[in-house]
Amino acid sequence: MKKDSKTKSSTKLxxxxxxxxxxxxxxxxxxxxxxxxxxxxxxxxxxxFNDNQVLVSTDMMVEGVHFDLAYMPLKHxxxxxxxxxxxxxxxxxxxxxxxxxxxxxxxxFNLESLEELYLGIKTACKFYKVDLVGGDTTSSxxxxxxxxxxxxxxxxKAIVKRNGAKINDLIVVSGDIGSAYMGLQVLKRxxxxxKVNPANQxxxxxxxxxxxxxxxxxxxxxxxxxxxxxxxxPTSMIDISDGLSSEIMHICKNSDIGCDIxxxxxxxxxxxxxxxDEFKLHSTTIALSGGEDYELLFTINQKDYEKIKKSxxxxxxxxxxxxxxxxxxVTKSEEKVPIISQGWKSF
Ligand code: ADP
Ligand code: MG
Numbered sequence: 001m002k003k004d005s006k007t008k009s010s011t012k013l014x015x016x017x018x019x020x021x022x023x024x025x026x027x028x029x030x031x032x033x034x035x036x037x038x039x040x041x042x043x044x045x046x047x048x049f050n051d052n053q054v055l056v057s058t059d060m061m062v063e064g065v066h067f068d069l070a071y072m073p074l075k076h077x078x079x080x081x082x083x084x085x086x087x088x089x090x091x092x093x094x095x096x097x098x099x100x101x102x103x104x105x106x107x108x109f110n111l112e113s114l115e116e117l118y119l120g121i122k123t124a125c126k127f128y129k130v131d132l133v134g135g136d137t138t139s140s141x142x143x144x145x146x147x148x149x150x151x152x153x154x155x156x157k158a159i160v161k162r163n164g165a166k167i168n169d170l171i172v173v174s175g176d177i178g179s180a181y182m183g184l185q186v187l188k189r190x191x192x193x194x195k196v197n198p199a200n201q202x203x204x205x206x207x208x209x210x211x212x213x214x215x216x217x218x219x220x221x222x223x224x225x226x227x228x229x230x231x232x233x234p235t236s237m238i239d240i241s242d243g244l245s246s247e248i249m250h251i252c253k254n255s256d257i258g259c260d261i262x263x264x265x266x267x268x269x270x271x272x273x274x275x276x277d278e279f280k281l282h283s284t285t286i287a288l289s290g291g292e293d294y295e296l297l298f299t300i301n302q303k304d305y306e307k308i309k310k311s312x313x314x315x316x317x318x319x320x321x322x323x324x325x326x327x328x329x330v331t332k333s334e335e336k337v338p339i340i341s342q343g344w345k346s347f
Contacts, residue, residue, distance in 0.1 A: 078120025181290025
């Protein structure tokens with residue numbers, strides 16, 4: 001097809017055929033991990049981890065359920081889809097080395113739009129040093145579906161599960177939480193305004209941080225590197241994809257313990273606080289039940305506290321108790337209230 005530099009070209013997927021689509025999408029990916037022995041192009045990829053254990057995690061994202069292309073540009077979607085998968089490997093205290101990407105697309109999408117998606121995927125692969133080693137491409141009757149499998153490695157002694165928290169362990173969270181959810185609220189509001197008045201040019205400069213958290217989240221590989229460097233192995237860990245309350249409940253239920261979390265310790269950004277004022281929402285509620293921050297929530301033995309203190313990006317928010325104590329939030333007015341899970345559910 002002839003390319004016109006003025007108008008955006010639109011290449012029908014049916015004109016190319018599956019093989020050429022895959023080739024176009026994957027040709028510029030360069031492998032950077034020694035463990036990648038064979039990548040895209042054969043019936044299966046070959047990976048060699050020597051004496052490490054292998055971590056595998058899969059996530060599927062469906063248009064209209066997990067994302068809305070009205071306010072999620074395809075490039076960001078590609079980046080975020082990778083990040084959310086890497087986050088699952090990091091939350092096991094592992095390093096992600098390979099991903100596979102499977103897509104189902106309707107005829108609404110052309111080659112150029114898929115290239116946008118893959119530009120985001122490539123940007124994430126480069127930043128996190130992950131190799132794209134395979135996938136599958138098929139058609140869907142409606143919309144876009146992306147399924148990513150992340151493959152990683154860890155020494156068996158370093159793997160951190162959800163079930164290892166012990167009484168008196170400290171509960172720690174990376175970064176700040178709730179901002180990604182408020183970013184989504186801002187985008188939804190602007191989208192409603194746009195539907196009524198397409199000429200309206202929104203001024204989103206007050207929300208830069210919130211929008212970045214929603215549209216271009218990062219996975220906390222840096223924290224995994226910090227653990228390695230400072231010789232800390234958390235006793236349990238999970239990534240915050242569905243909100244603090246449901247994640248802490250997973251740790252408590254799996255570890256058969258309780259906890260007290262202090263409301264005043266929960267790390268919130270200034271932008272989140274002012275947006276909550278504006279939207280008349282309670283910032284603690286947003287931190288507890290908003291999702292998609294991809295921060296890490298973990299527990300450590302108290303003897304590791306001095307090591308954790310070296311990072312400005314880690315906050316102790318509470319401690320682990322006997323299961324009889326229950327799972328509680330200690331409010332700013334020093335009331336103890338049970339935490340109930342309000343995490344985001346797609347069903
Ligand atoms: P098969 O018919 O054996 O399933 P495919 O034609 O689906 O083979 O895939 C050929 C190669 O391209 C394989 O290495 C596969 O993993 C890879 N691949 C297919 N689709 C994608 C995609 N969307 N992204 C990345 N790699 C892909
Ligand atoms: Mg296939």
